[in-house]
Amino acid sequence: MKSLAQLEQLKKEMREVLKIRDGVASGPWNYHVMVCGGAGCISSNCRDIVTALKAELAAKGLEKEVKVVLTGCMGPCDMGPVMIVYPEGTFYRRVKPKDAATIVEEHLANGTPVRRLLYRAPGSTEPIPKYSDIDFFKKQHKVVLRNMLYIDPLLIEDYISRDGYGALGKALTQMKPEEVIATVKAAGLRGRGGAGFPSGMKWEFTAKATGSPKYVVCNADEGDPGAFMDRSVLEGDPHSIIEGMTICGYAIGAERGYVYIRAEYPLAIERLEAAIARAREFGFLGQDIFGTGFNFDIEIRIGAGAFVCGEETALLTSIEGRRGEPRPRPPFPANAGLFGKPTVINNVETWANIAPIILNGSEWFASIGTEKSKGTKVFALAGRVNNTGLVEVPMGTTVREIVFDIGGGIPRKKAFKAVQTGGPSGGCIPAEHLDVPVDYDSLGQLGAIMGSGGMIVMDEDTCMVDIAKFFLDFVVDESCGKCSPCRIGTKRALETLERIANGNGKEGDIELLLELCSTIKQTALCGLGQTAPNPVLSTIRYFRHEYEDHIKEHKCQASVCEFKAAEE
Amino acid sequence: MVACGCKCETTEQAQLIEQLDRIIDEYRGQPRGLIQVLHKAQELVGYCPKWVQVRVAEGLGVSLQEVYGVVTFYALFSLIPKGRHKISVCAGTACYVKGTKMVVKAIRQHLGIKPGQTTEDSRFSLETVRCIGACGLAPAMIIGKDVHGRLEPEQIPEILEQYQ
Numbered sequence: 001m002k003s004l005a006q007l008e009q010l011k012k013e014m015r016e017v018l019k020i021r022d023g024v025a026s027g028p029w030n031y032h033v034m035v036c037g038g039a040g041c042i043s044s045n046c047r048d049i050v051t052a053l054k055a056e057l058a059a060k061g062l063e064k065e066v067k068v069v070l071t072g073c074m075g076p077c078d079m080g081p082v083m084i085v086y087p088e089g090t091f092y093r094r095v096k097p098k099d100a101a102t103i104v105e106e107h108l109a110n111g112t113p114v115r116r117l118l119y120r121a122p123g124s125t126e127p128i129p130k131y132s133d134i135d136f137f138k139k140q141h142k143v144v145l146r147n148m149l150y151i152d153p154l155l156i157e158d159y160i161s162r163d164g165y166g167a168l169g170k171a172l173t174q175m176k177p178e179e180v181i182a183t184v185k186a187a188g189l190r191g192r193g194g195a196g197f198p199s200g201m202k203w204e205f206t207a208k209a210t211g212s213p214k215y216v217v218c219n220a221d222e223g224d225p226g227a228f229m230d231r232s233v234l235e236g237d238p239h240s241i242i243e244g245m246t247i248c249g250y251a252i253g254a255e256r257g258y259v260y261i262r263a264e265y266p267l268a269i270e271r272l273e274a275a276i277a278r279a280r281e282f283g284f285l286g287q288d289i290f291g292t293g294f295n296f297d298i299e300i301r302i303g304a305g306a307f308v309c310g311e312e313t314a315l316l317t318s319i320e321g322r323r324g325e326p327r328p329r330p331p332f333p334a335n336a337g338l339f340g341k342p343t344v345i346n347n348v349e350t351w352a353n354i355a356p357i358i359l360n361g362s363e364w365f366a367s368i369g370t371e372k373s374k375g376t377k378v379f380a381l382a383g384r385v386n387n388t389g390l391v392e393v394p395m396g397t398t399v400r401e402i403v404f405d406i407g408g409g410i411p412r413k414k415a416f417k418a419v420q421t422g423g424p425s426g427g428c429i430p431a432e433h434l435d436v437p438v439d440y441d442s443l444g445q446l447g448a449i450m451g452s453g454g455m456i457v458m459d460e461d462t463c464m465v466d467i468a469k470f471f472l473d474f475v476v477d478e479s480c481g482k483c484s485p486c487r488i489g490t491k492r493a494l495e496t497l498e499r500i501a502n503g504n505g506k507e508g509d510i511e512l513l514l515e516l517c518s519t520i521k522q523t524a525l526c527g528l529g530q531t532a533p534n535p536v537l538s539t540i541r542y543f544r545h546e547y548e549d550h551i552k553e554h555k556c557q558a559s560v561c562e563f564k565a566a567e568e
Numbered sequence: 569m570v571a572c573g574c575k576c577e578t579t580e581q582a583q584l585i586e587q588l589d590r591i592i593d594e595y596r597g598q599p600r601g602l603i604q605v606l607h608k609a610q611e612l613v614g615y616c617p618k619w620v621q622v623r624v625a626e627g628l629g630v631s632l633q634e635v636y637g638v639v640t641f642y643a644l645f646s647l648i649p650k651g652r653h654k655i656s657v658c659a660g661t662a663c664y665v666k667g668t669k670m671v672v673k674a675i676r677q678h679l680g681i682k683p684g685q686t687t688e689d690s691r692f693s694l695e696t697v698r699c700i701g702a703c704g705l706a707p708a709m710i711i712g713k714d715v716h717g718r719l720e721p722e723q724i725p726e727i728l729e730q731y732q
Contacts, residue, residue: 040704043715077704225660228701263607263644264700266713304603304642307698321602322634323641382662382703389704420661454703456661470664474698480641 001283002291004169007160014161021086021150030065031108032086034149038073038232039267040389045097046070046081052100057108066108069152072236075145076136077389079119084131084149091131092117122386122408136387139406141368143376144352145392147237153271156278159239165284167355171247172290175358180251181207184354186362188374193219193310193347194422194451195527196373196440202344205334207252209342216249216257217338217345219315223262223307224423225474227454229378230348232390234261234268237352238275242298244354246285248344249296257298258338260315263305273300307424307478311526312345314480325482326526347452349378369395373439373450381407383456384414393438400434403457414459418542422451424471424478425531427538428464447538449531463560464543465550469497471535479529486529489520493536503563505551510540587612588620592627599630602638606645615646643697651686651693653731655711660699662706667719671707672696674721678728691732 001007020026021034035041035050050070057063074082079093090113092103099117106112118127119134131137131149142148151158159165171180185200206214218241222230234241245257261269276298279285287295301319308314309324316338318324337343353375357365366374373395379402382388386408393402399419403409410416418428427448429436436442440450458467472494481487493516499505517533524530540547549555554563591608595601605628609620616639625632639645655675659668672683675694679687686693702708705717716727 039702039715040717043702043705043708043717080704222701223698225664225699226662226703227699228703231701264697302604302607304607305644306642318603319600321600321604321638323637380703382706383665388662388706423661454661456665458665462665467665470661478698 001165001169001289004173004290007165007169007290010157011160011163011166014157018150018158018161023087023089025087028064029067030062031067033066033068033083033103033108034071034074034086035068035083036072036074036081037070037153038075038077038080038236038390039228040073040077041080041082042267044081046095048097049081049083049095049100052097053104056100056104060104060109062104062108066104071151072148072153073232073390074149075140075390076387078387079389085113089130089132091119091129091134093119136389136391136406136408139401140392141376141394142392143356143365143368144233144240144349144378145236145390146356147240148232151237153236153238154274156239156275156282159237163355163359164239165243165282167358168243168246168250168284169290171250171358172292172294177207177251177253180247180358183362184251184357187357187365188362188369188372189350189353189357189365190373190440191346192349192353192377192452194425194449196450199346199350202334202346203248203251205332206337206342206344209335211335211340211342212253213256213341214252214254215338215341215343216245216252216254217316217319217333217343218245218257218259218351219310219312219345219347220259220261220265220268221303221310221315222265222348222452223310223478224425224452224454226380226382226420226423226456227452228380229390229453231265231268233348233352233378234265235271238268238272239279240352240355241272241348242275242279242285244351245298246289246296247354247358248346248351250294252342252344254344255295255297257296258301258319259298260301260303260309260319262303262309269300269302276300306480307474308480308526308528311528313526316343316345323480325480326528328525349453370437370439372441377438377450377453379453379455381455381457383420384410384459384462385457386411395439396437398435398437399429402438402455403434407457410457410459414461417458417460417462418464420448420456420458420467420535421454422449422531422534423454424474425449425527425534426451426454427534428458428467428542430542447534447541449534461558461560463556463558464539464546465497465501465556466558466560468536468539469494469501472497472532475528475532479532483523483525483529485520485523486525486532489516489524490529490532492516493520493533497536500547500550501556501561503550503554503561505547507551509551510544510547514540584613585623588623589627592624596627597629599628599634602628602630602635603642606635606639610645615649617647649686649690651690653692653712655692655694655709656697656700657683657694657709658698658700658702658707659696660701660703660706662703663699663708666706668696668707670721671709671719671724674724675728678725692728 190196314324314326333343708717
């Protein structure tokens with residue numbers, strides 16, 4: 001790609017072909033059938049549906065009129081396998097390969113949607129044919145997941161048709177590096193990995209730091225249990241990450257980027273590798289991008305199963321080929337990052353926000369969300385909730401809206417107990433705070449954190465002591481062992497929790513936990529250790545009576561804990 | 569035959585060493601390639617025994633203790649051989665809330681192994697892993713490359729029978 005005009009031309013051509021996905025019937029195509037290819041649907045054999053549809057279409061001689069596309073994650077995992085038929089946007093759920101014949105016969109050949117596969121709201125028998133009328137989709141605001149329902153992640157042309165690489169073209173040809181940084185700063189984008197540090201400031205520090213070369217790093221080591229946002233973006237829209245990182249490279253003066261992905265995500269690795277290769281062919285990566293003399297390229301580094309590598313300094317150490325142990329900050333990566341050089345490190349979701357900000361301007365982005373938390377946040381909604389899946393909402397949306405309106409409430413008429421955000425670094429939000437707006441500061445005040453986006457719903461059958469034990473067990477397992485507060489402190493806290501859960505808790509154990517947790521928080525070396533006590537502190541804060549029940553009454557209300565006699 | 573310096577017992581092993589050397593060549597003399605090389609080495613050999621670590625250390629120019637340090641730090645590298653089919657039961661939060669314990673119990677009853685062990689006939693090895701990102705399908709497990717979701721304990725024997 002040598003000029004913005006050339007990109008515009010290609011976009012125009014592709015837009016014409018693909019406008020059917022915006023609801024406008026066009027050209028040779030009568031229908032585009034988009035089959036969800038997210039991890040959940042793939043596990044439910046959506047690939048067999050694609051094969052079956054193609055075979056049925058070929059048998060009817062319709063393969064030139066109907067196109068079948070495997071997309072990224074559409075979001076409603078619990079209803080999977082799902083599909084959307086354009087131009088009208090018909091939504092089918094729980095589709096099986098044997099339904100392919102009916103869909104082709106009734107819908108794609110004769111224009112009548114298959115009634116029994118349509119979505120029905122809980123408690124209603126009336127089908128809702130169009131996806132845009134379904135609460136799950138209606139109440140979302142998609143910026144990061146903007147392309148999920150519309151593109152084939154393997155086709156760079158599909159991405160281009162939806163403004164892909166337009167932001168890179170604009171930045172390179174019409175903006176100075178400092179203008180790019182100023183735009184990201186003014187947008188108020190904060191890091192989506194969990195801590196919420198202003199991204200524009202990170203970029204500015206790195207741009208101003210002395211030392212070369214500089215590096216751009218993508219943290220795709222999504223380790224929080226119960227979180228799959230980054231995975232879905234990498235699998236469903238890999239080019240958005242490449243574009244965001246390349247724009248940053250231009251802004252801070254870097255020529256090389258690394259994406260650190262966990263090995264547990266083979267499909268994400270495969271799709272990103274393919275996307276990088278295509279971006280090189282199109283000249284969005286490599287030498288002299290857009291004819292401006294700017295060079296940039298990206299390499300993938302695969303992790304090897306260590307949760308602590310999600311911590312930025314540990315991640316950088318791991319890219320260097322060593323044990324992923326964190327190092328003290330300062331110096332921050334902006335001054336001494338990868339190989340000791342100035343480095344910007346952001347997480348996947350942050351990178352996916354960059355192109356829309358550059359393209360639509362900082363005012364547009366800042367108009368979404370709350371005063372101090374701008375834009376949207378993607379959540380992986382899971383646990384005891386009806387509509388598990390991937391959702392994106394403006395910052396400031398309440399927990400109640402996410403769990404009950406979008407998530408469809410709790411299955412089997414059970415009572416809601418709490419949601420857990422932020423994984424092993426986060427905390428619980430109990431029922432009395434259901435109306436809290438989800439933004440960095442409000443969640444922080446409640447002792448939870450925004451975290452990377454895992455949101456686990458728990459009902460009355462969940463024991464909070466057991467949950468605290470689960471997270472602490474996780475941390476004990478994943479602690480790298482470099483500093484003693486984390487290595488020894490979390491172990492001692494876990495032993496105390498186990499004692500309580502076994503029915504052998506003693507008077508004073510809760511106070512012991514509180515003291516231990518406060519010490520770990522203040523003295524651990526890195527983010528993993530400093531936040532490790534959060535699940536314990538937050539469950540004691542809101543569910544202290546459950547701890548007391550275990551200790552004094554030997555009672556587990558949720559009947560999860562098995563009490564054992566004390567070992568002499 | 570390659571002159572590898574060790575006492576290769578079979579041509580098969582010699583071939584393995586030759587292939588390993590080709591993997592090392594990509595990063596020869598570059599310590600930063602250690603994790604990438606170990607990934608490929610483990611894929612080739614199945615695990616990371618001492619002789620692999622020694623060869624990688626020499627090839628990349630790092631000490632053996634550093635290689636051993638990395639192999640034992642990361643959960644994905646193994647010092648012992650794994651079974652033909654690797655069962656990874658997800659112990660992420662969503663799966664935990666929905667019944668990881670019961671899945672592990674059912675597998676344990678059926679195969680007689682605990683997480684971290686391999687069956688005597690090398691057919692299965694069992695481990696619990698941290699979130700496979702299929703939270704919508706909780707509780708879930710991976711066998712080989714297949715994801716099995718929405719598990720009930722009574723399905724376990726039938727699922728395991730598919731893998732011989």
